[in-house]
Amino acid sequence: MGGSVKKRKKAEPPDGRAVRDIMETSSESDESADNSKKYQVFKVPGYSRKYPENSKKTEYIVFLSHQTERQFTDKDRLAISHAIRKYCVTGILHLKSINKYKIGITFDLSNNANVFLQNKKLLDELGLNASIPAVDTEVAGVLTSVPTDLSNKRISALIGSSRNVIQVRRFMRRVQSEGGAIKYDPTQTVAVTFASTELPQYVYLDSWRHKVSCYVPPVKQCLQCMKFGHIAKYCKNEVVCSICTDKHSFKTCKEDPKNAKCINCGGNHVSISNTCPQKKMKIEENKVKSRAAKYSDLFNEHSFPKLTQKNIETQIINLTKSDFFMNTLTNAITKIILNQKDNPINSTSIKEILQQTFCASTSSTNNGS
Numbered sequence: 310m311g312g313s314v315k316k317r318k319k320a321e322p323p324d325g326r327a328v329r330d331i332m333e334t335s336s337e338s339d340e341s342a343d344n345s346k347k348y349q350v351f352k353v354p355g356y357s358r359k360y361p362e363n364s365k366k367t368e369y370i371v372f373l374s375h376q377t378e379r380q381f382t383d384k385d386r387l388a389i390s391h392a393i394r395k396y397c398v399t400g401i402l403h404l405k406s407i408n409k410y411k412i413g414i415t416f417d418l419s420n421n422a423n424v425f426l427q428n429k430k431l432l433d434e435l436g437l438n439a440s441i442p443a444v445d446t447e448v449a450g451v452l453t454s455v456p457t458d459l460s461n462k463r464i465s466a467l468i469g470s471s472r473n474v475i476q477v478r479r480f481m482r483r484v485q486s487e488g489g490a491i492k493y494d495p496t497q498t499v500a501v502t503f504a505s506t507e508l509p510q511y512v513y514l515d516s517w518r519h520k521v522s523c524y525v526p527p528v529k530q531c532l533q534c535m536k537f538g539h540i541a542k543y544c545k546n547e548v549v550c551s552i553c554t555d556k557h558s559f560k561t562c563k564e565d566p567k568n569a570k571c572i573n574c575g576g577n578h579v580s581i582s583n584t585c586p587q588k589k590m591k592i593e594e595n596k597v598k599s600r601a602a603k604y605s606d607l608f609n610e611h612s613f614p615k616l617t618q619k620n621i622e623t624q625i626i627n628l629t630k631s632d633f634f635m636n637t638l639t640n641a642i643t644k645i646i647l648n649q650k651d652n653p654i655n656s657t658s659i660k661e662i663l664q665q666t667f668c669a670s671t672s673s674t675n676n677g678s
């Protein structure tokens with residue numbers, strides 16, 4: 310691989326395999342040879358879900374639930390309306406009950422929804438949690454041929470903040486040694502979650518370009534009732550034998566696996582088989598869903614402000630870091646200065662020009678130009 314080895318802090322693996330020739334920096338020193346930590350799912354600290362600035366949706370929902378997980382009463386709904394007025398919350402299109410435990414507030418703009426999400430005072434006063442759905446804010450991609458020496462944390466650092474990576478997870482292969490001990494070996498495949506609704510086509514790891522493919526989530530199959538769509542932990546059905554479909558565990562089954570019957574399609578295979586046409590259909594469904602996530606080459610380091618904003622003050626500071634915002638503001642100010650020969654400068658004319666400039670800029674972005 311490109312690049313020379315600057316430091317060799319890692320001990321050689323016990324089985325004598327050569328350590329891959331990759332660039333190591335001092336920032337990796339804390340990772341030593343501790344595999345469990347190295348391959349632990351890496352989540353960017355301080356990340357809180359928010360709507361991307363360049364999102365093209367026409368409405369943005371924020372869910373509210375009680376911090377104590379209790380149901381909403383009429384009194385609660387009144388209190389929410391009251392607090393919205395008290396805190397001058399802007400951009401609300403409507404409020405609606407989602408279920409007994411959940412209320413949805415729909416906003417007109419991503420920024421208004423994000424400001425509300427960070428309004429800790431209002432939320433704490435009402436004892437509420439605010440959240441937004443992952444599907445509107447995050448997208449997962451898969452990288453292949455990633456050197457197994459790279460820790461998840463290191464991969465996140467290499468891709469960098471330009472891509473707004475929020476999670477890195479290397480796929481691990483479960484292997485059983487002859488002694489029966491189970492261990493997990495790293496594969497060269499890594500799933501990366503981005504804070505965006507669109508996947509970048511490529512990312513770079515130390516100047517090496519890696520294509521980003523859609524992440525296809527595995528088909529959930531319950532190992533208790535063998536049905537799709539949930540896992541045994543949440544199963545409310547009776548146990549079903551994966552070999553004969555009777556109501557016992559496959560471990561006590563006396564049927565010859567050659568005569569296996571699938572509970573889902575009735576075919577001559579065990580119910581967990583990957584050859585099951587029903588299961589294949591579910592896998593295809595997941596692929597279609599994943600491909601619906603669009604790629605974007607518009608995605609760049611200026612697309613979003615920093616992720617770790619907790620309140621309105623940081624939101625404002627971050628706005629000033631947004632090129633889009635600052636350029637538009639600069640354009641508006643330039644217009645005001647150029648206009649002053651013909652028009653008097655007063656608060657009304659300044660406000661008008663600001664509004665006009667921001668309207669024009671945002672509508673041209675929304676048209677995809």
Ligand SMILES: [Zn+2]
Pocket residue numbers: 531532533534535536539540541544545546
């Ligand atoms: Zn089940």
Ligand SMILES: [Zn+2]
Pocket residue numbers: 550551552553554555557558559561562563564
């Ligand atoms: Zn059986």
Ligand SMILES: [Zn+2]
Pocket residue numbers: 571572573574575576578580584585586587588
């Ligand atoms: Zn089947």
